[in-house]
Amino acid sequence: MLFGDSPPPGLVGIAKLAAESEVLDAKRVVRYFEIDCKGLLNRTRPGMPFEWSLNPYRGCEFACRYCYARYTHEIMELRQSEDVENQIYAKSDIAAILRRELRRIDGSKGIAIGTATDPYQPAERRYGRTRAALEVFAEQRGNAISITTKSDLVKRDIPLLRQIAKRNAVSVNMTITTLDASLARLLEPRAPRPELRLRAVAALAEAEIDVGVFPNPIMPLITDQEQRLDRLARAARDRGATYFGGGVLFLMPCSRRVFFPFVAKHFPHLLRRYEERYEKEPYLKGPYRDTIRERIAVIRDRYGLKSGPALRENLEAQDPQACLFAPLPVHVVG
Numbered sequence: 393m394l395f396g397d398s399p400p401p402g403l404v405g406i407a408k409l410a411a412e413s414e415v416l417d418a419k420r421v422v423r424y425f426e427i428d429c430k431g432l433l434n435r436t437r438p439g440m441p442f443e444w445s446l447n448p449y450r451g452c453e454f455a456c457r458y459c460y461a462r463y464t465h466e467i468m469e470l471r472q473s474e475d476v477e478n479q480i481y482a483k484s485d486i487a488a489i490l491r492r493e494l495r496r497i498d499g500s501k502g503i504a505i506g507t508a509t510d511p512y513q514p515a516e517r518r519y520g521r522t523r524a525a526l527e528v529f530a531e532q533r534g535n536a537i538s539i540t541t542k543s544d545l546v547k548r549d550i551p552l553l554r555q556i557a558k559r560n561a562v563s564v565n566m567t568i569t570t571l572d573a574s575l576a577r578l579l580e581p582r583a584p585r586p587e588l589r590l591r592a593v594a595a596l597a598e599a600e601i602d603v604g605v606f607p608n609p610i611m612p613l614i615t616d617q618e619q620r621l622d623r624l625a626r627a628a629r630d631r632g633a634t635y636f637g638g639g640v641l642f643l644m645p646c647s648r649r650v651f652f653p654f655v656a657k658h659f660p661h662l663l664r665r666y667e668e669r670y671e672k673e674p675y676l677k678g679p680y681r682d683t684i685r686e687r688i689a690v691i692r693d694r695y696g697l698k699s700g701p702a703l704r705e706n707l708e709a710q711d712p713q714a715c716l717f718a719p720l721p722v723h724v725v726g
């Protein structure tokens with residue numbers, strides 16, 4: 393009840409009924425903070441397809457049950473699983489820092505936006521930190537930029553992405569783990585539903601922005617079935633995606649603490665197998681990975697999709713003279 397064990401005296405009718413009602417669900421409270429950052433671009437491990445990563449936010453409101461990025465909050469001593477979902481930090485001075493850093497690095501080696509948090513999570517509507525970074529890229533040339541998201545909010549920035557693509561290579565990786573809206577709601581409770589993400593794919597493709605779909609992470613016996621992946625690849629192709637790829641779930645200890653109870657609740661028959669497979673190692677080894685790799689490759693070929701964006705090729709295809717005389721983009725107002 394809203395007022396404790398007994399409602400205040402004197403209430404009648406609907407007010408009394410309301411006061412006596414049981415709380416079904418307390419509204420979650422997401423708190424937003426601004427965090428100073430000294431640097432924005434992080435160098436990635438050798439062997440990654442991009443040399444730099446950029447995350448305009450810390451924490452991610454989408455609350456995916458398998459999220460591996462929880463460690464980024466652990467670094468800040470925020471260890472409760474809800475902290476990563478409910479305490480969102482927007483990085484400050486993005487434009488000035490990025491401009492300074494881009495002068496010192498070779499952005500043609502790949503800059504991936506959204507490797508640890510979603511750059512188009514709800515905070516972006518209010519704080520526009522991803523957009524601030526993109527506006528800087530629109531002033532630059534020669535960068536190979538990829539954006540990974542689960543959100544259709546990316547559509548807002550299509551005009552800006554087109555500006556960027558005139559003198560840089562840019563691609564958008566849309567993550568869609570499943571087309572099944574109910575399953576997606578369980579797995580990614582606050583992320584836009586799959587159909588909205590597919591519509592964003594179509595809008596990006598229509599605007600001639602290179603776009604692909606990744607069913608990441610592929611979860612054994614939950615999203616890995618051939619039929620599910622095939623439907624997803626077909627839908628991606630039909631909406632204009634040019635590439636499709638996927639990798640198997642990995643579970644760091646911080647992710648296991650959330651994912652195992654989730655499996656216990658919603659897929660209890662799978663719990664023992666998940667525990668056996670992931671208890672000691674975050675990555676699955678052995679033939680399962682090869683099976684999934686092969687499955688994805690076969691599906692991809694079936695629909696004439698590539699395995700990833702052609703960022704480097706797109707950069708090389710640009711006419712450097714044309715770049716020199718391309719008009720500088722003006723500030724694009726959203």
Ligand code: SF4
Nearest residue numbers: 452455456459509510
């Ligand atoms: S969208 Fe990505 S970063 Fe955000 S909660 Fe989901 S997996 Fe984690």
